[in-house]
Amino acid sequence: MSQKEQWSSRLGFILAAAGSAIGLGAIWKFPYTAGQNGGGAFFLIFILFTLILGLPLLLAEFSIGRTAQNNAVDSYKTIAPKSKWYRVGILGMITSFILLSFYSVVGGWIIVYLYKAVTGQMYGLSSDEYMGVFGSTIANPFISVGVQLLFLLMTILVVSRGVEKGIEKASKIMMPALFILFTILVIRAITLDGAMEGITFLLQPDFSKVTSQTILEAMGQSFFTLSVGVSVMVTYSSYLPKTQSLPRSAISIVSLNILIVLLAGLAIFPAVFSFGLEPGAGPVLLFNVLPTVFSQLPFGMLFFIAFLVLFLFAALTSAFSMLEIIVSVISKGDLEKRKKWAWIIGLAIFVVGIPSALSYGVLADITLFEKTIFDLADYTVSNILLPLGSLLIALFVPLKMKKTALYEELQLGGGLKKGLFETWYFLIRFGAPILILAVMLDALGII
Numbered sequence: 001m002s003q004k005e006q007w008s009s010r011l012g013f014i015l016a017a018a019g020s021a022i023g024l025g026a027i028w029k030f031p032y033t034a035g036q037n038g039g040g041a042f043f044l045i046f047i048l049f050t051l052i053l054g055l056p057l058l059l060a061e062f063s064i065g066r067t068a069q070n071n072a073v074d075s076y077k078t079i080a081p082k083s084k085w086y087r088v089g090i091l092g093m094i095t096s097f098i099l100l101s102f103y104s105v106v107g108g109w110i111i112v113y114l115y116k117a118v119t120g121q122m123y124g125l126s127s128d129e130y131m132g133v134f135g136s137t138i139a140n141p142f143i144s145v146g147v148q149l150l151f152l153l154m155t156i157l158v159v160s161r162g163v164e165k166g167i168e169k170a171s172k173i174m175m176p177a178l179f180i181l182f183t184i185l186v187i188r189a190i191t192l193d194g195a196m197e198g199i200t201f202l203l204q205p206d207f208s209k210v211t212s213q214t215i216l217e218a219m220g221q222s223f224f225t226l227s228v229g230v231s232v233m234v235t236y237s238s239y240l241p242k243t244q245s246l247p248r249s250a251i252s253i254v255s256l257n258i259l260i261v262l263l264a265g266l267a268i269f270p271a272v273f274s275f276g277l278e279p280g281a282g283p284v285l286l287f288n289v290l291p292t293v294f295s296q297l298p299f300g301m302l303f304f305i306a307f308l309v310l311f312l313f314a315a316l317t318s319a320f321s322m323l324e325i326i327v328s329v330i331s332k333g334d335l336e337k338r339k340k341w342a343w344i345i346g347l348a349i350f351v352v353g354i355p356s357a358l359s360y361g362v363l364a365d366i367t368l369f370e371k372t373i374f375d376l377a378d379y380t381v382s383n384i385l386l387p388l389g390s391l392l393i394a395l396f397v398p399l400k401m402k403k404t405a406l407y408e409e410l411q412l413g414g415g416l417k418k419g420l421f422e423t424w425y426f427l428i429r430f431g432a433p434i435l436i437l438a439v440m441l442d443a444l445g446i447i
């Protein structure tokens with residue numbers, strides 16, 4: 001999309017921004033991170049962070065993007081000329097690059113499952129057998145790298161052509177469909193034998209399990225699911241006409257996100273406990289649980305295939321935003337350049353991501369800080385780069401933007417009471433920097 005192009009409607013913008021937000025973060029990452037961090041308490045802290053940090057930060061990125069009407073780097077230059085703040089955008093580009101390098105690995109896993117489900121290989125097995133099939137497939141270097149490439153090719157094709165209009169249209173059907181399917185899945189999961197244990201695990205906080213790492217991961221999870229700290233939302237909101245309300249859009253996106261996180265948790269944990277699986281299984285958790293839950297549904301295979309298609313779509317709309325922010329900075333609205341750079345950057349991400357794709361196979365034993373390459377990339381992005389980017393954005397807004405201008409920007413299209421504005425401003429100016437720093441330093445053992 002060129003810089004002068006705009007979203008066809010507020011709904012279009014919301015769908016694209018929600019498309020960026022809703023993805024693997026809520027559906028894949030949340031269940032496994034909550035599973036590793038004791039469940040309920042993690043969920044509660046995640047919700048708290050989403051409301052007091054995620055939502056205000058999302059609104060901060062929106063204000064920057066729409067005030068400057070520019071890409072992730074030039075927006076900072078427009079607002080604070082002759083300063084070094086544009087580096088926040090560069091940090092966002094780097095974060096996006098690493099993020100997509102392992103995100104595409106998981107995107108590839110969805111493609112593997114889709115292929116297996118469509119060709120009838122995912123039918124009538126026991127949950128151990130499903131896990132075996134999945135484990136051996138992703139351990140195969142050719143398959144895991146091949147499907148990662150396939151996922152990236154789909155992303156490159158869309159971003160290089162700038163066909164967001166088509167995506168906008170598709171989202172109008174795909175997103176609601178995803179919600180409906182998830183609801184069916186939740187109903188099945190919570191009526192399984194022994195489901196209560198899973199519901200309790202997710203909804204009953206046990207604070208004895210909370211460590212400084214849990215708090216850091218809950219904060220990282222909240223930034224990850226909302227796509228904040230990367231300036232993706234700066235880029236997206238720059239395409240939004242001045243007639244639309246930013247606070248309303250931010251609230252819709254946050255609500256949708258919390259809802260999908262809740263649905264994902266309620267679909268996964270009852271099943272995990274009912275089938276006697278391990279909630280702390282890590283990144284493979286969702287993939288181990290899903291086929292068994294679906295096989296418990298009438299027409300389970302059909303539902304499973306439909307779910308995978310929607311899940312793949314949700315992952316792709318997030319992936320588009322990651323590549324989009326990099327390409328829009330480099331191509332500056334020039335369509336020819338956009339095509340070229342979408343391919344160059346996309347393929348570079350593929351190369352950098354290969355070791356992550358091999359982390360469940362030939363490179364499984366290569367670890368640093370007790371983490372595989374895949375886990376390390378995920379950890380670095382979620383728990384270091386996203387909080388750092390968010391911290392800088394929270395500093396930038398009160399330092400470089402006038403409070404009255406911000407109030408006017410957020411007032412456009414209606415919807416923001418003075419008191420709420422003051423609360424938001426306070427959270428950005430003091431709440432976010434202090435909290436983010438405290439959580440990061442605490443996890444490092446410095447305070």
Ligand code: PHE
Binds near residue numbers: 021223228230
């Ligand atoms: N929010 C996306 C998800 O949950 C991930 C993402 C993070 C996308 C940061 C863009 C920027 O899947």
